[in-house]
Every structure is written in structure tokens, then in C-alpha cells.
Amino acid sequence: MSQETLLLLLWLTRISAILVPGCSLLGLPALPSLYFEGDVNIGAVLSLHTEEHGKINLFNHKPEPTSCFRFNMQEFQTAQTLIFATEEINNSTDLLPNMTLGYKIFDTCGSVSLAIRSVMALMNGFEEKLSEKSCSKAPLVQAIIGETNSGPSIGIASTVGHFATCACLSDKKKYPTFLRTIPSDYYQSRALAQLVKLFGWTWVGAIRSRNDYGNSGMATFIEAAQKHGICIEYSESFFRTDPREEFQRVIEVMKRSTAKVVVAFVAQGDLIPFLNEMALHNMPEFQWVGSESWITSRSIAETKQFNFLKGALGFAITKAKLDGLWDFLVNVHPSKSPNNSLVKEFWETSFQCSFEKMQNQYTAVSELRISSKVYTAVYAIANSLHNIIEDEKSYTNESTIPDFNPKKVKCMVTSKSFSEYTNVEKIYFDENGDPAARYELVNWQPGEDGTLHFQPVGVYDTSLFLGFHFVSNFVSQVPLSVCSRNCPPGTRKAVQKRKPLCCYDCVPCYDNASITAASLTFADANDCMPCDLEYWSNEKRDCCVLKLVEFLSYTDMMGIMLVLFSIFGTCITFFVAIIFFVHKDTPIVKANNSELSFLLLVSLKLCFLCSLTFIGQPTEWSCVLRHTAFGITFVFCISCLLGKTVVVLMAFRATLPGSNVMKWFGPIQQRLTVLFFTLIQVIICVLWLTTSPPIPYKNMQLYKEKIILECNVGSAVGFWAVLGYIGLLAVLCFVLAFLARKLPDNFNEAKFITFSMLIFCAVWITFIPAYVSSPGKFTVAVESFAILASSFGLLFCIFTPKCYTILLQPEQNTKKYMVGKTAMKGF
Template sequence: MNSFFFLGGSLTGLKQRTGVDVANVDASSVRCNLWGATRSPAFSMDGDFVIGAVFSIHYHIINARNLRFAYTMIFAIEEINNSTELLPDINLGYQIHDSCAAVPVAVQSAFQLSNGGDNVYYKDNNCSQSGMMAGVVAESGSTPSIAISRVIGSFDIPQVSHIATCACLSDKKQYPNFFRTVPSDAFQAVVLAKLVKHFGWTWIGAICSDSDYGNNGMASFLQAAEKEGICVEFSEAFHRTQPHKIQKVADFIRRSTAKVIVSFTATGEMKVLFEELATKPSPSRQWIGSEAWITDPNLLRFTFCEGAIGYAIPKSDIPGLRDFMLDLSPTEVASSPVLTEFWEETFKCTLRKELHVCNGSEDLQKVPNDFVQSSPLRMSTLVYKAVYAIAHAIHILQYCFIWDYIKIKELYPFLFVFLDSALKKVNFTHNGYSVSFDANGDTVAVYELVNWQKDESGNIEVLTVGYYDASLPKNKEFHMNRNITWMDGKQEVPKSVCTDSCPAGTHRVLQKGKPICCYDCIPCPEGEISNTTEFWPNAVKDSCHPKPVEFLSINETLAIILAVFSVGGACLAILTAAVFFHHRTTPIVRANNSELSFLLLFSLTLCFLCSLTFIGAPTEWSCKLRHAAFGITFVLCISCVLGKTIVVLMAFKATLPGSNITKWFGPPQQRLTVMFFTFVQILICTVWLVVRPPFPMKNFSTYKEKIILECALGSAIGFWAVLGYIGLLAVFCFVLAVLARKLPDNFNEAKFITFSMLIFCAVWLTFIPAYVSSPGKFTVAVEIFAILASSFGLIMCLFAPKCFIILCQPEKNTKKYVMNKK
């Protein structure tokens, strides 16, 4: 029901696009013209639906493997026609064309397949055909597949390829009707690069076919190899029709220092290259092959390639196919020019009345050939899947529209739009394997890792040693289940690097104009062994050790002492606040503005505790917190001291005759003053943290032999603005306190404020040069010391005298004593 609704939507869209009501269209009303010259198919059979195909059956002589593809397709169609479950009421036909491994011939075949089912299409200027083209299985390479797709794609005819792997064909804007049962090279390029990286090869040569398959595949591989840190000595493209280029590539391989050669080539290119390499002895090379040639039995005679590895299409079996191929009758062979040629080439006899006439006793089982394979199939299974995919798409349409054959005849030639949509929905399992397509028309990437190994008789055979399955979880896609034989039959993994690892006491220097894998080894300067900044040599320079990372750790004695003083100072401030609170009604507490005193003690407690944020390994949050907390708490503290100073001055002025100045600086004004000064610092800190906040960093420059973990300021302007504002308030408070220091009170608080500000300014003026010149963790220790020293200076100068009187000389804690003039 869902499929019906989906395709029904396609009908509406097609009607809007073309203005034709395809549900009621009559084929007799549609005019058509024949595209291209007619060409007899290699194999054909009529049917309700015709599945077209283009294979490279000829290349100079018969290509037995591609002939097997054609017969695999015929077998699959006959199997479907005999099925009672798949398309039970529909008979499939086929038209299989031979492209002769030539793109122009492939294009000509594509035009003919676009014309329909017969070679004759005219009857009273109307289209006429006995079978409707449902889709095309093509081609035996990426370049001809691209050419065919551009032709039949104009007619919306779906194409399902069994062997075209170029990643470019996944572009649905250029190839909207293209599907394939073989994985895209986008996957193979990545897994080949990972394979090279897995075995530690960083220096390789690369060759490819000068075609869409080779050039696109190699481009993807080189991109993936660069990400894996693999260097390429040379990368060459060639075609089998370029003898001079083939000789040049062979000479590159002979002269190369890379022991590993990655080959993204078609079988034809590898054959002529191996033949060229065989003419002259050349050093052994470890070959890494793409799926196009790594399992080709015609190449196994080149024994100097023993140990070659690569990814291949998984082996599988098609029940009944071998018997079907062996059951070729003499009549069937004689009626087909292609089969006649194959038969005569295989058995070295003739079916015509000449010498060496075939006698009828020829047996394909007794003659080695690629047409009938005794081993499990690889590429042929992809043809089988492609045919079944098109059949299942037709099956979806049958149940989608709930029509009979006559109804679908009326929909032709708009059928292809619906078949393309149905192919996107295909998802079935047959003979133990599943077939489905993603949004790009690609199938799931599954490969076998194969290895060329010699058997007991000395012949090369292709053995499966592992597999790759892209559907498995990450880092579990690759699996190896058998030992690999390497070049020259060795069991050790060959080594392929541009430069060996530098010996102890030397380090790498890149060679000018060479990849990063090529370098010279020169003696290390004093205190160095390599250019890796986080490692340092031992005394004899024969091994590297990680550099120690230094910061003010809580486990160090210095950090523990500073932490004790920090906590002790906070406890002292809290204890002082408790004493003042207990004696809050006494004259000496009330005379010193108890509200500002408690606020000042609170801020001093925070000042002591903020020094703890400087201890330990810097983190992103601790770097931000330590500077912001320090700046804000100290401004709060100085603001309170400044408020107390102003109160003292205002109190003296208030004793003069006729003065009412105290009403201008009462408790509300004192609170606002403290809040205003503190808010300015909060604003400065906020801008600093938002624009360029402090952050943790590793300092490699201060020491060569260790790493300093510290907080970078982020914005130096922000840091010095925070310090400058604290200094400005401190100087202003100090000036006011100096002006009030000689007031004639018996208990003159201005004197203590002056002393406290004098200590505060002295500490921080000393801090600046000490902070700048202190190395490593001592920079942090100096900052903590300055915080603690200035905080202790304030609490001792401002509160110690008062606490001494409160606790030790209570007789002086009277209004008379406090107000008495000297």
C-alpha cells in the first residue's frame, strides 16, 4: 500500500512535468524515431520485459570471463522465468550486446537498447515492439559505463552495473539512474590506504589505468594515503595501448626504492605491464592490487608477483550455473557466432567443413578455460544480483499498481520513471546474500583480502586471508584469519620506508624537495635527541623519556605551606569576625564602623581562600577563576578600606562647628561606594573573560628539559587592567589615609589604615618584578605569596590592635577612652 502511494505520487509528478496523463496513454499515439544504427545483439530472447546488457565479450579475441557474465545473465533470467514466486505471470527476455572493449561501440549499443526490444521499430510511423526494455546491466568497466549512463539516462532507463566501481558514478546529479552491485572505489581506496598503514609501509609507488576507473580510484587512494602519513615516490597512469608509456612505468618500478607498489588498474593494463616487466629481471616488489585484477586467473602465470595482496569481491556460489554452462549443445553453439568462435578457440577445431573439424566429443570440463570455473565465483555473482535487482523492481511495480500485463503496456514508454523509483526500494535476500541500494545507488562494501601464494606444484593460487565489511561497527570492519605470504615467498613483512629510523644520538632533518618520509639523520645538539618537544634524552643519549611536566602541585612542600597559610589566614579572619560580633555593642567596635568592618573581614576571608585556586594543575576553569576571584575580592577589600578612610575624614569634619557633612556619607552612601568600585572591577574581569580569557598551556621555551604547565594570560591588557585598578584604589586610599593620620583622636584608625596601605603597596610593587622574573611554578608561588602577604598586612594592621584591646585591655574599651583627645 505504501509503495502504491509512493509511485502514484510519481504519476502525478510526471503528468505535471509532461502534460501527459500516463495512466490513460495509448502507445499507438506516441511517435518515436530510431537512434543510432542497428547492431545485432550477441544473445537475445523476446519477453514481456527485456533486460538489456553490454559486456566486453571481445578484446582482440574472445574474453571468456565476460562471456561467462553473459551466460550468467541468461541463466538468471531463465531461473526467474521458471520461478513461481518472482514475476510468476511475466516472462523476461534479454538483449546482450558486445562492446568489444571500445567506448564508441558501447555507446552504439546503448542507443540501440534505448530504442526498445527489436531492430525494427516502424509501422505506419508508430512505435512497435514485442518486449519492453526494463533496464540495462552494463558495463565491464567504469569508462564505458559512464558513456552508457549518459545515453540511456536521457531516457530515464535504469542502469545496474556489476563491475563499474568509479566513485564518480555515485554522483546522482550526473547519473540519476545509475545503480551497482559492486562496491564503490570510494570504499576500496580508503581500505587500501589502511592496509598499507597497517603493515607499516610509508614509502610506496603507485600506478593506475589512464581511465575513469584508474584515475578516480588513484586520486581517492592518494588522498586517503596522505591522511595516513604515507608518502608516494611516484604515481603514474598508463593505458594498454601506450607501449612507450608502459615501458616508462616499468622502468620507474625497476629503479624505485619503494618496495611496495599499489596498482589501481584494470586487467588489460596489468597484463601488458607484467609482460613488460618479465622481459628484464627486476628487483622484487610487493604488489597491492585493486579488485579489478587481483583475482584474474590469466595473471597468475606471472610468478614474480608471488605474495601480491589486495581486496577482492567475496567468493560465492550460484547453484546450477556451472551445469547450465556445461550443457551447451552443438546446435546452440553453431547457431551463435560468438559461441562458435569461443568453441573453436578453446578446442582448436572448427565447426565449418575444413581441417580439424570438431567431432562433437569436446568437453569444457577437460579444457582449462575462464568460461566454466571450478572455483567459486566473484564477479559473475554481481551480474546475477543485478538481474535479480531489476526483476524485483518489476515485481514491486506489479504489486504496486495491481495491474495486469496489458495495463503496463499502456504505461510504456513512461515505465522507466517508475522502475527507477522501484529500484531504490529493492531489498531482498537470495542464495544467502542480500541486495539493496543506498541513496547514491551503491551497495554495502564487502571485500575479501586475498593473497597470491604458491601451491605444492609451484603454481600461483589466490587464497583468502581476511575480509573487510563496512556494515560492521567502527574499528571492527577489518579481520585477518590466515597468514600472508609476502614477495619472494617470504613469511616476514617486507620493509618499505624512504629512510630508516634515526639511530640514538641523532635526529631527523627533512630533505629539501622530498616528502616528509625522507630525511637525513644528524647528531643532536647538547640536550636534544629528537625534534619531538615532549621527550628528552637520558644522560648517554641512547633513549628518549617523556619530559617531566611541572606545575605547583598540592603534593609539594611549598604548595602545602602556602595552602596552610591560606587556610590559616581565612580562619583568622573568621575568628576576628567572631570576636567583633561577640563585642559588637562595645564602643571600640561601634566606633570603627562595624558594617564595613564585617564586610572587610568577609572580603579578606575570600582573599585568603582565592590563593588556593592557584595550586594544582591548571585547567580551563581554574585559569579563569583564579584571576577573576583574585581581582574582584581584592577590589572589594580595598573598597571597604577606602570607605573606612572616608568615614574617618568625614567624622573629623563633622566635629567642626556648623558642619553637617556626615549626612552626605552615611551607611547607604558607604554601601553604594563599595558596590560601585567593585562593580567596575567585575566589568573589567567580564570583558577580559569574554574577549580573551586565560587558558592552560604547555610552556616549552622556559626550560628545554621540562614542560611548564601554566595559565596563559590570554589578554595581557586584561591582566594588567585588573592589577592596575587594584593599585589605583590602593594609592587613592593610601593618600587619604596619610592626610588623616594626624587627626587628634586617642585611637586614630587612619594611622593603621596608612600602615596597612603602605604594606599593601610595598608588597605589590615588589611582586611585579618578582612575578616577571620567576621561572616555572615559582611564578605562581610568588603570586600566592603576594596575596597572602598583603592580606595578612591588612588584617594585622586594621584588626589586631582592636582585638588586643577587646581581649586584653577591656578597661580601654570605653567611650571616654575612644573619644579622648591626645
């Protein structure tokens, strides 16, 4: 823990005297600075001075006593609070009745060697003159309230135990006797990491004391910060005795950095010389986050040259109020302790006419933080001793002072909580000898007098669900400290080479992926989230929107044009049928096999209308209808043309002498031929629909940003069987018509059938590559266009010459003209 922050309660697990007759004094004895002999005594090791005069021992003469300087007001207040607690207990009739509690307080000057020497004196006793009984005396104290600094405490740990806030002291294997009344820095470091994360500071600098307190606390903070996605730009350490050049080096590192937040896990004694050097430089503004060692230091806050610390945040030891302590403190006077040089030095340091008018750290009792912990420690010791006495009385019924076994004392203090006789707080220890972790979050705000004041803004308590609880009216403006600003929605983080994870570039999300503003609040939102199959990222890539659904619609211009052509073709076919019906008794209609002509016109109407099934949103029934209607109607149409072609050929052979072939190709045979060829296609379609029919299908592979609604043909064999059968009949019809194209006649219909089959085959041959290469709804448009084009080709090639003759050249619509030189009966 830091200097003057956290007090530890320390129990001796084994203090034994070695009986050695005729022992001799090997060095000068260590004497307490403040002491009072009681029936039972407790020891204390405090830094009543902050520095010692450095001396070099040459080992050729006995070392001179160590002298200390720089009187420590805060630590002297702690010592007086300990005395106040013991006197309060001695005046109590409930706690340790008929017994006085004494104290032995040693000054370590913050030195590890003096701390060990003081503890050894508490264990073995101290006398200026040695006697025969000196080496056989019992231990002077039953417990020791240890150093407020982690360094000296660790130095004496192997000897007896200690107290401070360093998390390493919770290791019961190494320090089995160590208890403390202040939380371990393990919790403070983790709380600082959560605090930094809470404000979104992902890019911070770190400075620490180069000792156990700073090194251990900062190591825990960095470990916790990394788990929260916080990056440390730099981590520098220093010590109060470092040369000025070392301070300047650290300051230059801070000036060159881009982090706007500095986490300072520094002991107060180390921080003050560093701040003095910083005040000489033109430093940029930083948001300071401090450890409890200095975050409530009035000596720092009230120094106007340290105003650059305004806005500092940090966790402080919870404060307490001790009734009567102020009156006790101001009554300390050299006249009451004429032989105590420490009290005299305190008086001279205070340099005031009267204590009632004195205002310094010593008399500041409104927010007791450290001193209240030593008060709690004394009461915990007294409670445990009291409970041991009560247990002994229940067995022996005697009021004598029992033999306090250290192991029993330690067991008693760790097995119970103590609050009955103290007006501060309930204290208990867990299995690691640590109390509950509670901190007060304070904010340094400038006051009207130009100094900085501590404003409580929240608490941290491990017993709370989230650990944090903030009060309202926190800070008006939170600074930004990041290596890279948050990527805007629609972009993702790309880590920069050879830099921490907090340093990144913002690159746009890839296609079909996005990052929303909400997802950016999560630490793991470093990559774009792919959209669902039916969604697509918008242009800004900040959200997923439904993909456009595309199909050949009736409202599309292309769809409208196809509908118009389909209706136009149907109307023309109907108009031709009317002309043929009105002139059904004329030679040209009779000569062209009127029954097959009417069947052909009906099939052409169906061909024109079936193109409409390819327009509109595909559904189960429309997918089945469009393919089967197309296959059956076109086979019906070509079957009629095939029948007409066969009739032409047979009619020519019927004119030869002795031929009787036409009796086999009469009207009934012609109808059966058309029905037979059409029935085959119907059977193919039934098999197709039975095995694997066409179904609606969402094509998401063709375009990433839209969905193509189309009909999946289901069985490819069935689909190509339908087309193949149409092609087979068309080729057969074309071959027969081609063979009959030069038969003598003024109206040789085989010529027109041949030309119509050329157009039909040309349309569907070019349809195949166009169908395969056309994307999206254009595929359906190409198929619909091929149906209309082939239908118009058949209609115009077969019926235009006849309608022209009927309407515009009626003089040629006579039997005499039809027969000409080569009469062809039955044609």
C-alpha cells in the same frame, strides 16, 4: 571500475519513443549477440570481446560494421550467468509468475562508441527491415545491466545511465539513474591506503590505467594515503594500446625507485601487456598491492612468467556460489543455438572434446565474484518488477502486465532490499545507488605446481568498527618500504630539503627532550617531547628521568669537612672556656673583663654551631633557622667585642686625673650594651620573618640536568638588613679598636680586637663575590666556610695570646707584670 570486475545495475529514468511517421533507417542496426524475447525484457551491455579492429573512416562512403576479436571467456561466463538467472526466474512459481523475463545482450568489445550504439539500440529497438511501426514501438527493455568497464559506462552515462565502480558515478546530479551491485572504488581506494598504512609502508610507488577507472581510483588512493602519512615516490599511467617504449619508460622509473611496494590500480586488460614487458627485464623484487580488477585474475596468476607477483595483496569482490550454474555452463553447445555465431566462436575458442573436461575461466565457478554480481542484478530487477505487479494487483485485482513506469521501477529498487528469492546475498542501495562496501583481502601464494594461488587472509567491511578484520596465519615476513628508516629512540625526524615528508634524517633530540620507543609509533612523533620540569632526558635521549637533586649534604666530602671544622671549632671554644673558668681568679682573666670574655666564648660556640644549619636538605624550619641564627649569633659576638673595645677606651680615660667615667661602664652597663645591640638584630629578623621569610626553593634555572635545593631569602630587604647590621657593628668595632691599638699596656687587647676585625671584614668582603659566582651547593658551602673562617679568626686572635700566657708562661700571669709602668685600673 576496472575491466571485468564490477557490475552495475542501471535503470532507465526516461525511455520514450518519438512518434515520427515515415521514419527512415540512417545506418546499419545494432543487433544483440544473445537474446530471448520475453513479456518483459532487460538489456545488458558486455565486453564479450576485448578488442576491435581499428578502421579509419574517410567520410566518403558509409562506414563498414565494426568487427571484434580476442574472445573474452570471463565476460562470456557473465553473460551466461545472466541467462542462467533469467531462466531460473522464469522457472520459478514465486517470482514473476505467469510472466517471462527476456534478455538482450550486446557486445561492446570494450569500445565506448559501440557501448553507446548498443544502448541506443536497447532504447529504440532494432530491426533489420524498417516498417511503419518501427518508430512507434515501446522501449525494448525496462533496465540495462551495464558495462563492466568504467570508461564505456561513463561514455554512455549521459544517454541512459550505466554501471561500473568508478567513484564518480555516485554523483546523483550527473547520473541519477545509476545503481550498482558492487562497491564504489571510493571505498576500495581508501581500504588500500589503510592496508598500506597497516604494514608500515610509508614509501610506495603507484601505477594506474590511463582511463577513468585508474585515474579516479588512484586519485582517491593518493588523497587517503597522504592523510595516513604515506608518501608516493612516483605515479605512472599507461594504457593497453601504448607503444612498447611507453611501457619500458614506466619500467625504468620502477627500477630506479627505492620504494619496495607498488600499488597497481590497473585494469586487467592494461596490466597484462605491461607484465609481459616486465617479464623481459631483470626487475627487483616488489611487494605488489593490487586493485580488484586483477587481484583475482587466474589468467595472470597461472602464467609462470609472472611469478614475480608472488606475495601480492589486494581487495577482491566477495565471492559467491551459485548452485546449478556449472551444469548450466557446460551445457552450452552450438547445436542448441545453431544460428548463434557467438556460441560457435566460444566452442572453437575452448577447443575441447567435451565441456565436462574443459578447465578455463569460463568453467571456474568455485569462486564467483563478478558473475555473481550480474546474477544479483538480475534478481534485483526481477524483484522490483514483481513488487510493482503485486502493487498493481492490490488495486485492480487484474493479472495483466502493468505499464512499468521507469521512475516507479527505480523508486521500488532503491527503497527496498532484496533477498527473498536469491540464494546469493541481500542487496540494497544507499542514497548514491551504491551497495555496502565489502571486500575480501587475498594474498598470492606460490603453490606446488609453480603457479600462484589466492589465499584469503582477511576481509574489509565498512560496517565493522575499524573496517579491517584479519584472519590468523597472515604473512610470514613483511617487506620494508620506507624512504628513511624509523628514527631510533632519542632522535627526531628532520625533513630533507626538496623531498617528501617521508624522507628525513635522524638527528639527536635537544637537551631536556626525548622521544621514547612508544611515541615513535604515532605519525605525529616528528619532534622530541620536552621533559617535565623535574625531569631530564638521559644520555640516549630516549626517556625522561628524574633530575638529580643537589644540596650540601652531610654525606658529601665537602659537607663532612665543614661539619668536622664546625665541631672542631666548637670543641676548641669549649676548651678555651674551661681554661678561662679554671683560671678565672688569675690577673690576666680578670684584667680582660672575664664576664664579656665568657659571653664572647658562648657566642663563638653558637657561631660554630650555626654553620651546621647550612648543611643538609633545606626545609622550611632550616631555612628560617640558618639565616636568623647566623644574623643573631654574629651580632651577639660582635657586640661582645664592641663592649670590650669600649671598656678599653674608657679604662684608659679613667686613669686621667679627675675622671669618673668608668662608673658608667660597669658590668651591668656592659651586659645591657650587648643585649641592646643584639635585640636590634632580633627585631630585624622578626620583621623579616613576618613579611617574607626564607623558604625552600628548587632552582631549575642554574643547571638543566639537575635541581638545586636552596633557601630563597624571601625578602631581599630583610636579608641585606641583617647582613648590613652585622657589617655596621663590625666596622664600628674595628674603628674603635683601631683608635685604641697604641694605648700603653703589656696586654693591650685592642690590638687583638683590631686584628680580629681585619680578618672578619676580609672574610666577609671576599665572601660576597664568591657567594654570587659559586654555583649550586657551592654557594651554601662558601657561606658556611665564611662563618667558620670568621669564627676561627675571632677565636684565635682574641684568645690565643691569653691561653698561651696562662698555659705556657704562667710567670707573666701576675698583677705586677700586668700593671708594669702604667697601671691601668679596671682593665
